[in-house]
Amino acid sequence: MREDETPVMASARIAETLGDLRLSTGELSSLASAIEQRFHNILRLRSGVDPSSIPLPLEPVDWYRNGYRNRDALSRPSMQIGYAAGDYYLQDAGSLLALACAEADSPESLNGKLVCDLCAAPGGKASAVAEVLDSGFLLANEPIRSRIPALLYNLSRTGSDRFAVTAMDPEKLAMKLPGTFDVVLVDAPCSGQALLGRKRQSSSAISAHQIEHSAARQRRILTAARTLLREGGRLIYSTCTFATAENEDQVNWMLESLGMRPMPAERLTPYASPIAPASYRLWPHLHDCAGSFAASLKLDGPAESPRKHRVAKPSKPDAKLEDWFAGVPADIRFFGGDANLYALPSDAPDWVESVAVQGAEVAHRTGKVWKPSHAASLRRRGVLQSRQFMDIDEDAARVYLSGPPIPSTLRGWAVVRLAGRPLGWVKCDGRIGKNHLPTAARWTASKNASS
């Protein structure tokens, strides 16, 4: 909001962007009180994790099966051992609306599918998809390169090797992979009105100019998304803004101009928008979250013809993978440059190596020396599992997560595990294990001080 603007003034300006969605005076004043609020992130539990195993007062979110609110506002869920062990991801409850449209909380609905997340960083939705793919593949695209490290970090935490990352303009990607995907997610860059309260967006989010600029960009991205879909494929569109020009108007435009049809998500009926089909809204004053929009559509009619791709000649790694991993299957596909090595399951789509810039990292090189990557230590399924594990208890895990070496009688590289969940590497010499947890994953003194 502007410095000189009260929440009442800001909400009145938001109301002007709502088109045919008329708010009553009472709703408007509730919105005014709510938009300044800071909403706490919710926990999106990995499927199979028992909520009662998390030592926080959790309460389920209505619109997503694995979503839980933490009712203790003073606790820090990111400083729990379960977070370090990959039991949950932290995100705004509103972003679960798009995941509910994609049915990412029913693993069987996405499993085996080819999914493209066209605007993927930092990976709040892509990580939910990667988590449930036992077969199939996720292409996570993010054109802003500086946002890719966070995306990769969050994808690695899933323990999956069924993903690759591209950094393309959606139109370029669509030219390379027409008619390819079963599901395309477009969590579009938008004017971001729902971020006003978190001070992550300025008052320009409400300006007509900003809204029109965002809407035009969204139409370009959506046109590319339609090209990427195979026949009968699903498009999930979402934003974190309230303006109808970026939400329902875009849905109605896709129905008229892109050959899409609505695919309502029955369980989201309580959140249905009255002015476009298969479109859903969460509001800060009603749903205890920053607010979001999501729509679920299907390609009705012929898809673009997919292009033929030649399977890339696998690059032969010069890293000594056998030293770290139990068996390296002959059909595994590697790609990467001089300093990073990524691996793909043998059934990954043919086109991956021709578009991907990064993927599930196996090893990286510092100087002349290859080392196993942190991402590979977190691998929960698929090929390339560690040769050695070091199982520790919770007290020892707390020490490991703070960064010092830990005692070990092993020799060589080993993955430290807590109750079967991987935490990271140690390099052991028969006496101690040198801690190879990356700084970003450590519980530093400063993180603890503010917890």
Ligand SMILES: C[S@@+](CC[C@H](N)C(=O)[O-])C[C@H]1O[C@@H](n2cnc3c(N)ncnc32)[C@H](O)[C@@H]1O
């Ligand atoms: C709302 S955020 C996506 C959040 C992400 N899906 C998640 O759940 O963590 C929108 C993303 O779109 C990216 N973006 C910006 N311009 C884009 C474009 N022209 N095409 C595709 N993505 C774009 C932004 O860099 C940003 O990462």
